Amino acid sequence: MQIKVVMAKLGLDIHWRGALVVSRMLRDEGMEVVYLGNQFPEQIVDAAIQEGADVIGLSTLGGNHLTLGPKVVQIAKEKGVDALVIMGGVIPEDDIPLLKEAGISEVFGPETRIESIASFIRSEVNQSIA
């Protein structure tokens, strides 16, 4: 099945480069990527609902990951969306456990190969379908 990803920059975050490059490369990995630009949690979840997204990708550099990241997961839960939520960007090591606890499936640093993001997505999405 085609995997559909909704990709967003989180909140006011600036610098679009990361999210767009990742989007283009996930496309190269054969996925359908809906690029949202900057959005806030509520709107990101709404877009995921409308698009039937398997994955919500959040990109952040602005230090808002601990506040806005978990919020996406929480709103998704409340609305009954079961998409995989992943996050990328500059995120301190110590915060990763906190994010995972809050329901973010995986956190990718700036040096992650896109291939490995793609294979993570594939295995998780296929598991949840099976």
Added chain:
Amino acid sequence: MEDLIGSFEKKDNVSLGKMLKEVENQTPLSLEILKLSSFRKGKAHIIGVTGPPGSGKSTLVGKMCKKLATMDLRIGVVCVDPTSPFTKGALLGDRIRMQELAKLPNVFIKSLATRGNLGGLASSTADIVQVLDAYEMDVILIETVGVGQIEFDVLGVADTVLLVSVPGLGDTLQTLKAGIMEIADIYVINQADRPGADESVKDLNLMVKESGKREWSPPIHKTVATQDSGIDELIHDITAHKKYLERSGLWKEKRQTRNVTRLYSMIESLLAQRVEDHINREESLKAKVQDVMKGERDPYTTSHEIVDRLIAKHNSYQYGG
């Protein structure tokens, strides 16, 4: 099943999103969804927006939605972007032009990848639109891929077709000259803040006139989507076109034609599937296909033989002979 019917009644976005996902992926469940939605559809005004890439279709759709949303209408948007033929992936970027809509509860946007379909839409587009229609959307806007050519698929789905181009028409003009005037119900020269807009309008006007008198003479609009300018007038004419369709009986006629077209296309694809299954089951037929492949048999005779055989078999089965 019960759930599905329930969700048609409830009309919540979460269930709609889930149903559209089934339809988009053409899962077994999607057939049930389509059966159900088939009787509920028919009320929405379906507007196709076509035109070359970069002409501002997404921006324009965004602004039209914003306006329509204030008129207390429920709006569905379907945006189609191309699938990469090499990787099968797609980057669906139209939503970024519609960020203003993100907070409007009465707008529902679905992005589709063409997944190999060539006519400017995804093959699931008509089905997606049907479900949105059944969900009692008042207006459904479809943005085509816009690969540069006029895209005919949208004619089969939309009631009103907008052709968006930019000053200094170029390519669009060429296609129009090729005699495909009928495609659009409304012409839009977007990016009218750029030089040459008035000339383009003039040129278009001339062509509309040349194409002869028709009951609905396509109006030509100048817009600057980025500045929200010309949108009210455009919506006014879209509404006028709807009224014209209703008045002339075309509204009903289009829907009936679409139903029948749908029936025939379903029959076609079912038949194709059956024939293929049939060939795969019978060694003698498979061998014939091989012969055609090698050029030892001609496809004209062989196709008749295969279809006749299928029908004969079917009859003998039916009548017990």
Added chain:
Amino acid sequence: MANNTTNQEKKLFDHEVVQEIEAQKKRWQENTLKGKDGEGQYYSDSGIPINLLYTPDDIKDVDYLKDIGFSGEAPYVRGVYPNMYRGRLFTVRQIAGFGTPEDTNERFKFLLKNGATGTSVVLDLPTIRGYDSDDPEAEGHVGAAGVAIDSIEDIEALYDGIPIEEVSSNIVTHLPSTTVVVMAMFAAHAEKKGIPLEKLSGTNQNDFLMETAIGSSLEVLPPKASFRLQCDAIEYASKNMPRWNPVSYNGYNLREAGTTAVQEVACAIANAIGTSEELIRRGNKIDDFAKRLSFFWNLFNDFFEEIAKCRASRLVWHEVMKDRFNAQHPKSHLMRFHVQTAGITLTKVEPLNNIARSAIQGLAAVLGGAQSLHVDSYDEAYSAPTEESALISIRTQQIIQAETNVVNTVDPLAGSYFVEKLTQDMAQRIRDYIAEIESKGGLVAAVESGWLHREISDFAYQMQKDIEDGKHKIVGLNYFPTEQSQTKVEVFRYPETAESRQKEKLEKLRKKRDKEKVERALAVLRQKCHEDVNLMPYIKEAVLEYATLGEIEEVFREEFGLWQFPLA
């Protein structure tokens, strides 16, 4: 550019000598080198072919006096001041900015005590984007990646106890919309303290590309409006704050977003050209403001290319000012720039390696003749620098200043056949790219149409691919990949209470100020947005009445409209 001048005497080398060298070079290639010049082609990071060996014939067309010259004289290739660092060392700038203005004020004092020679502040995202700390959009961002500024009171707290008439103040405002407000607050604050505006020295970033091409946001001002505010700030400073640099054309962030060194410089100069044309249209004279235009470069690891870039950028700027704008004042001809080492080249793996990277980049900046320098801290791939890592950055600069002796002679790499050739090549590519931008209708139009975004996006995409394919080598990542699992880095924690403290102050302010006066000032500003006037004085009036940054920028958003930039 040196070309067909017939006067052989002016060339660096005698014609016959060059011919002899060329002949000998052929011989050397055949007899000694024997084709062993390495596998495939070598290129600099911006795609300039690199030879194995450079000799005088590579720069045979260079006319020393015309194309290189002396420091402090045209064409300024060798540096903008005659005695360069002997006269004045480069300014050691370390950016600080987090939490409330009170928090950052403390860090300022720490850095100044340890030898920083100016302050440099970054603002948090809500401030940059024009939202107050109590705006719902600001949630989670207040004081996070920079300091929060809401009103003139915050500027007062930020510079409390800092002699702004003596140490220079760099304010990283990024966007023109932020610049005009913060600069107005800064000026108003000085006046309130009785410091004449002429005494203020410092820099604002102020680049419309940051607003419309590099940063992303739900809501940005359209390129034309942002460009107008950029010009307003520059015009205002050139008339009232003679020691202030009202713009630092931001090649830096363009480069981080995804461009080559050539594109970085060309875009910045194209922006300065656009500014100059606009200010002249407004009736200013080129020499009134040109000397206040400053630049901001990003230095990556391609050592010689970066040095050549610094030299070439001065050369091209001189040509632009002299030939195109006919500027008369020598100060209008010289390009001053700040350098920050490349944050994007820092790795999360083996973070201490970043100290080496930053030191090399910092050294290149000094060899390139930078006026001020910020060396990135090794932990920048993790968070804002800690006090410890910020100190290492300062120390790195002090080591360059005091231990390497590179500051003792001007432009020490001049005369290297390679560096001179590369300088000429870079300059030509910069000129060509400026011409390309102009063929798109100038920089504002190139942004409006999305052309520049595509250039950036394509580059960034290609770069990521090259990294993943190992074509672009990064130590510890794809070249000798690290075996360490994770390095423990002590990360800097933003003060968590910043948001609530900032909101509290704001609430008090909103209560105590004269609401009517605020509204009147904002109404005047609103009206002036539609007139062909400089908005700075009206913004200053508003901040003096304690209008907040968010309120002022809301006026801009309403009057200029919002623009979504052409991505994807």
